[in-house]
Amino acid sequence: MIKSDKTVLSLQAFQRMPYYLQYLKELYREGVRTISSPAVSAHFGFTEIQVRKDFAAVCSSRGVPRHGFDTKQLIDDIETLLGYQDTKAAVLVGTGILGNTLLQYRELADYGMQIVASFDVNRELIGRTLHGKPVLHASKIGDYCRRMKIQTGIIAVPKEQAQTVCDQLISGGILAIWNFAPVYLSVPDYILVKNENPAVSLALLSRHLQEGRRI
Amino acid sequence: MIKSDKTVLSLQAFQRMPYYLQYLKELYREGVRTISSPAVSAHFGFTEIQVRKDFAAVCSSRGVPRHGFDTKQLIDDIETLLGYQDTKAAVLVGTGILGNTLLQYRELADYGMQIVASFDVNRELIGRTLHGKPVLHASKIGDYCRRMKIQTGIIAVPKEQAQTVCDQLISGGILAIWNFAPVYLSVPDYILVKNENPAVSLALLSRHLQEGRRI
DNA sequence: TAGATTGTTAATCGATTAACAATC
DNA sequence: TAGATTGTTAATCGATTAACAATC
Known part of the structure; x- marks a missing residue:
């Protein structure tokens, strides 16, 4: 019998899943049909426990002592968990260098995301298409999202405009925001914001280099 | 007397600093010379405590009851902490769409990073310059980094090549890696890897949307 | 003075690790 | 059977929050 009330997966554990998935798929392609946690832990440098x-929390079948987990089963379970299967429509706001890169980023589809339209204020772009997607005027964000029932918004505008754009997206009924502007967005509780902030990343790198020098 | 053995700053607290800094600078520009933690907590939605x-841990002067912290002092202290002042040279490996975007990303300088060279295997690019930076053949990564004493490497190659590139960077003496490939890199303990993985970000967004539907 | 805000010590919460029994 | 590997319960560790005294 399969447990329905599984061990709750911590947020941290959830974020390790894409890495496990990538590795397990690689192994499966090489013909590995069964995988033990010590083997995986050795690869990643995580502890066996x-x-x-992590596997026990997501795998719908149990691991077998002396053998490990069924590779295919794990792959399927993690993919379901991550929601890579059903594609979710998203809008992109800001078609500068970064916005353009995101529009061209084909892997988004692998991770269950599809950009269906983008927004900007540049008159020369409005009404045209960019990488096959229509570019609309930013004033129509709320309207469009509501009409098309879009749930995800991507913010790729300068930090000065980020909060305004965020508010427009929310007024359009969006529930999740992928934010590339280096500011902290103020949103209601039911909205999730995932920040992609180079200032934070570079600070961490810098901190490590300083520590290295000190020690 | 200023404490030298300050409250240790947690990793989480450290990562909030770039957001505080951005906000404090904005306030300072508007003429706000003193700022209280309740005011800041209201802005971000964090708790006052x-x-x-966080401020007590980084501020070199003490906060004043009834008034708060000195805005300028906080800004200076956080900037020092984050190491945005002294510029660190970095190499970029991979000059595809993403690599190009990074080369054009002017804000890197604000965060104390400067890309001094890039590497690729595309024969048409080698020997030329891209956004003012020389493009060298990937086989020269280790050599170049060692000679120029580079400490930071940026990986923007397809996931299949990421580990190889990583090993080359490490052999060149690099200490910190900014990894944009969606794989977990295996590195010695003294190397810091900061991952920028869209698969993780999109999984988090997807999870929130699924939960929203369920509740 | 009264009250807003700071600083510090203790309690709680979440995630990881340790210990060990169960099983193929 | 012996031993590798799993699953589970308890202990530890790190970060946040609560409680409250100190201070301008």
């Missing part, structure tokens, strides 16, 4: 717990 | 502790 952590991998075992 | 958290902001107070």
